[in-house]
Amino acid sequence: MSELELGLRTGAILVLLAGGVFFTFVSAVGVIRLPDVYARAHTASQTDTLGAGLVVGAVVLTYGFETEVIKAVLLLVFIFITNPTAAHAAARAAYVEGIEPWTEGEERR
Amino acid sequence: MLVPVGESVTLRQTVGYAVGVAEETDASAIHFVVPVAWHSAGDVEPAVRREVETLLDRVQVWAREDASGTTPAVETAIIGEEQYMFSPDDYAGVLADYADAHGVERIVVDPEYSPGGNVPLLRAMEVSLVERGYTVEEAPVETPVRRSRLTRPGGAVQFGLLFAVSFLFYQLLGGFAIVTGDTFDLFYELVTGTIAAGIVAGSLHRVTMSERPRLRRLGVQLVRLSLYVPYLLYEIVKSNILITFIILHPRLPIEPRLTRVRVAVWGGSPLTTLANSITLTPGTLTVRADGQYLYVHALFPSAREGLFAGTLERAVRFVYYGRAAAAVATPEERGDTELLQRPEEDADAGASVRSGEGSSEETRREGERSEEARTEDERSEEARTRDDRSDDDRTPPGDGGGA
Structure with missing residues (x-):
């Protein structure tokens, strides 16, 4: 592998990682800033979609296209299935408890 | 004698027992009734009705089979059609009305009968009937060795x-x-x-598949799914960027609403796929699924519009039913969309704001007819209160429809 190629690859990995960290960070900010349980559940799914997605992308690039990549992608598939289920469970619990969604102008809770 | 019946493993034995008791006690007639909650049947009403009718036919045949000599008259009926039945007491009330109308005092129940589908109502219903002064008796049936509910015939x-x-x-x-x-x-x-x-x-292999897999269809669906996944990823990235903008925006321009959409996909796995995709897309979150209704929490107006425009729904239909099915009208055009302000109980009390004008069909079924007339007023009312409430302009761009 030429030096240029290595440099490009490292750069791409860094960009992907930075993106993943950024979106995870934004998601954490969202959990703090958003006003109620429903709204927070929205942003939690962000971590797992773009956050984890970009990091897995970085893993793929790091390993090159080898068997570990398959596992990384499988990981992503499972996250994509389990994450909405968990978010849904949390939101549904709130709904069943009768918690009213926050609307504009109300107190944060 | 009154026997509420429904699909159950011990129905046959219950019918036999009821006929025996009726003959012993010289009852003049046995009434087999099916309390139905059509309101939960939705689109499939004719099919459900047919099912109930064949059930009653079957019961009648069995009753005749068991009857000897002094045959009591066998009557069948579908009851509770007009009522909203939810609690055990509602069911008991409907049964009691029928019993009074026909001068019946003795009620025999099938211990495996489940009036509320998966919700266990039977015992409470019996208690409620006893309190109303009826003689209630459970048929002494032998439950056949119950197969675990998970397993299905597998080949x-x-x-x-x-x-x-x-x-x-x-x-x-x-x-x-x-x-x-x-x-x-x-x-x-x-x-x-x-x-x-x-x-x-x-x-x-007896557990995982709910129906006999058809390999060719499965293959076609897999191919379509592989087209769907990139599309879903695109949607996810798009809304991720939008929600990032909103979260980092100093004023946090959100306008969360609980919405209810009657989606045009049918069955377990299509519905799950759709609900999961909706939740995966930041900005929309499936809160509850009730039959074909999805309760979706939308964080900002454009997410709501996307949901009502039914792009994901269309894509899921494409995956499961092919290209022709994808071309169904959007939920908004069908009038299957609805804004709820809060969880359902309150919404039913009149706080819900409709988004589509065409939702009359649903309105009638829910018995909220008066609400439609109020919609316009309420909507402007709501807009006014919102303006009053917000000190700064929280309304993000793209919000034309709310006010």
Whole structure:
């Protein structure tokens, strides 16, 4: 592998990682800033979609296209299935408890 | 004598017992009734009605079969059609009305009968009936050895399919050493893979598939799914960027609303796929699924519009039913969308704001007819209160429809 190629690859990995960290960070900010349980559940799914997605992308690039990549992608598939289920469970619990969604102008809770 | 009936494993025995008791006590007639809650039946009402009717026919035939000599008259009826039945007491009330109308005092129930579908209502209903002064008696049936509810009849197709998937998955985790490795690897992977997949398929082939898989259709759906996934990823990225903007915006321009959408996909896995996709897309979150209704929390107006425009729904229909089915009207055009301000109980009390004008069909069924007339007023009312409330302009761009 030429030096240029290595440099490009490292750069791409860094960009992907930075993106993943950024979106995870934004998601954490969202959990703090958003006003109620429903709204927070929205942003939690962000971590797992773009956050984890970009990091897995970085893993793929790091390993090159080898068997570990398959596992990384499988990981992503499972996250994509389990994450909405968990978010849904949390939101549904709130709904069943009768918690009213926050609307504009109300107190944060 | 009154016997509320429904599909159950011990129905046959209950009918036999009821006929026996009726003959012993010289009852003049046996009434077999099916309390139905059509309101939960939605679109499938004719099919459900037919099912109930065949059930009653069957019961009638059985009753005649069991009757000897002094045959009591056998009557069947569908009751509670006009009522909203939800609690055990509602069911008891409907039964009591029928019993009074026909001068019945003795009620025989099938212990396996479940009036509320999966919701266990029977015992409470019995108590409520006893409190109303009826003689309630459970038929002494022998429950047949109950098969676990999870298992379904499975055959070679289920086994084969599950075996193939498990075997592939095993090889996938093993990095396909079966192809890339040497002879030892080949045998090793082959033997261990077969054992593992055999255990999985053997123990689970009766559990995993809800219906007999049709391989060709499954294949076509898989191909369509592979087209759907990139589209879903695109949607996810798009809304991720939007929600990032909103979260980092100093004023946090959100306008969360609980919405209810009657989606045009049918059955377990399409509905699950759609609900999961909606939740995966930041900005919309499936809160509850109730039959064909999805309760979706939308964080900002454009997410709501996207939901009502039904792009994901259309894509899911494409995956499961093909291109022709994808062309159904959007939920908004169908009038299947609705804004709820809060969880349902309050919304039903009149706080819900409708978004589509065409939702009259649903309105009538829910018995909220008066609400439609109020919609316009309420909507402007709501807009006013919102303006009053917000000190700064929280309304993000693209919000034309709210006010």
